[in-house]
Amino acid sequence: MTRKDDKKAAFIAALAAALDAKTFIKLTLGKFRGEGEPSKAVATLVALKGVPHLKLVTRLARKDDTKTFSINDGINHIKLRIGDTYLSATLFSTDRDVTLTYSKKREPQLTSIKPTLKASEPAAHDRVKSYLVPPDRPYLKALQVSDAEGRIKPTMQGKYRQICRFIEIFDGLLKDIDQSDADEPLSILDIGSGKGYLTFALYDHLTTTLGRTCVMTGIEVRGDLVKLCNELARALHFSGLAFEAAEAQQRRTTHTDIVIALHACDTATDDAMALGIAADAQMILAAPCCQHELAPQIKDTSEGFAGVIKYPLFKQRQADLVTDAARALLLEASGYKVKVIEFVSTEHTAKNILIAATKSANVNSDRAKRQYRELKRAMGFETHHLASQLKGVE
Ligand SMILES: C[S@@+](CC[C@H](N)C(=O)[O-])C[C@H]1O[C@@H](n2cnc3c(N)ncnc32)[C@H](O)[C@@H]1O
Incomplete structure (x- = not known):
């Protein structure tokens, strides 16, 4: 030497x-x-x-x-x-x-x-954990989350924390899904992708940090956001990422590995879940946003709840909870193991629930169907947008 x-x-x-x-x-x-x-x-x-x-x-x-x-x-x-x-x-x-x-x-x-x-x-x-989403990633600069020097802007600290938390949760769940085809590109649909903060974050994390190939599509009704996000994906050379202007309910696919729907409005969450179930997705991740479907239906609950639903604010909160509990049960009824996780602290948003479902052979689907029917009867609602798209649960 x-x-x-x-x-x-x-x-x-x-x-x-x-x-x-x-x-x-x-x-x-x-x-x-x-x-x-x-x-x-x-x-x-x-x-x-x-x-x-x-x-x-x-x-x-x-x-x-x-x-x-x-x-x-x-x-x-x-x-x-x-x-x-x-x-x-x-x-x-x-x-x-x-x-x-x-x-x-x-x-x-x-x-x-x-x-x-x-x-x-x-x-x-x-x-x-903070290395999972380095603040100087080019997409964070392009989305104005961080400045040219790669520092998170003071007004975007909450969004950055949400991105970090989402990536942390996603990483933990990824190992639960079948990895036998880890060399195959992961196919992901993001319903209600909006400005794409979490879409870009997930694509970047999967491809650059984890080294996975990935085909990801953001589905968004607003054409202006779709155009903006497609331009950004091209500028960043994110060749596996594209955005489509479409209504969640109209979108069909025969197969996808993962469906996410983060704060997609109202029943778009149900459409995303129905799409994931129909496409036999290995993972469905949804952070419900506003829940408008059940509150008007809840008039007569089983005995003992009258004291809750007579106050409009409590009634809405109860309806939100029942809507999401029904979603969790319907996912279980469809063969998914479900975790309900606190997404971000309630200090930042009241919409802080993440329903995380991973396909599993060890789920008691019959019990979940029974529990769904009991919940429906007890709370006195007639229709649920997700249930109406699934066979054999009503
Ligand atoms: C609150 S934003 C959330 C954006 C993003 N997922 C996030 O968490 O940062 C909800 C987005 O869903 C879109 N959206 C609402 N209903 C939809 C539907 N039925 N199909 C597709 N997109 C929808 C809205 O236009 C909006 O951009």
């Missing part, structure tokens, strides 16, 4: 040690001397299915290229590029910053200084 190689080996050893000791914060690569478009790159830690991985984001002029590696593969990948594609590398850890630079004659110089990132900052492995 030459003296040159010694310095590079020492740098790589410092990287491996920092990862091992969990003191690693990030690694940057600069002084590009490779072929093609000049770039810089930054490696950070991410958790995939709870296992730490190295994510390498290569920043090009028009877009970022993201690759995720196991720790060993990541170290090897970085090792190959140092002194070749990049003539400068800096390791930031909570212990020290180590820099390896090469002169024009490719003479390496290794320096180590006190850590420049605050020691009080939590180590990277404790910050894994």
Whole structure:
């Protein structure tokens, strides 16, 4: 081994040690001397299915290229590029910053200084959740959630928290669905995609962080939003993402892996669920918005509820709850395991329920059908928009 190689080996050893000791914060690569478009790159830690991985984001002029590696593969990948594609590398850890630079004659110089990132900052492995949605992602800038420097705008903090929470929940559920075809593109329909905040976030997360291929379609009645989102998807080179102007109820598909409907208005949530059930989706995720269908129907409930429904506000709240409980039961009746999760804190919105359904062979569908009929009888409603689209539940 030459003296040159010694310095590079020492740098790589410092990287491996920092990862091992969990003191690693990030690694940057600069002084590009490779072929093609000049770039810089930054490696950070991410958790995939709870296992730490190295994510390498290569920043090009028009877009970022993201690759995720196991720790060993990541170290090897970085090792190959140092002194070749990049003539400068800096390791930031909570212990020290180590820099390896090469002169024009490719003479390496290794320096180590006190850590420049605050020691009080939590180590990277404790910050894994926020790494799921880095605030400087290009789509967040394009959607005006973050500014040009990649900082979340003060007025968009709530939206950013919602995006982070959604991605965190989604990641947890993804492992519940059948992964036998993990090499096949995931097909996803997003009903009522609106301005696309969560659509872009999910597409970006699946393709860049998780490295999945994905065919995703946003369905939205408003043509102006569809146009805007399609333009943005093109600008970001999100080739598997497109938006369609359509009514949820009119949209049909023979197969989709996942259906999401986040705050889609009123019975559009039921249409999304019916679409997912008919297409045998492995996962259906819905955050109901406004529920207008049941309140006018609830006149005579079973004994004991008169004291609740005589107050209009309580009656509406009760109707909201019953609408969503009926949805959960109808999903179970259709062969889905259902979780009802608090989406974001009620501090930000009252519409904070997420109904998460994953296809399962171990669901007692008959019991759920029975419970749905009992609920209908007890609350005195005649029709439910989801039930009317399903066979054999009434
Ligand atoms: C409150 S926004 C939610 C947007 C996005 N899903 C989010 O959570 O950020 C609801 C969107 O659903 C759309 N929408 C309502 N009813 C619909 C229907 N039946 N079919 C398709 N889109 C619908 C609305 O136009 C609106 O853009």
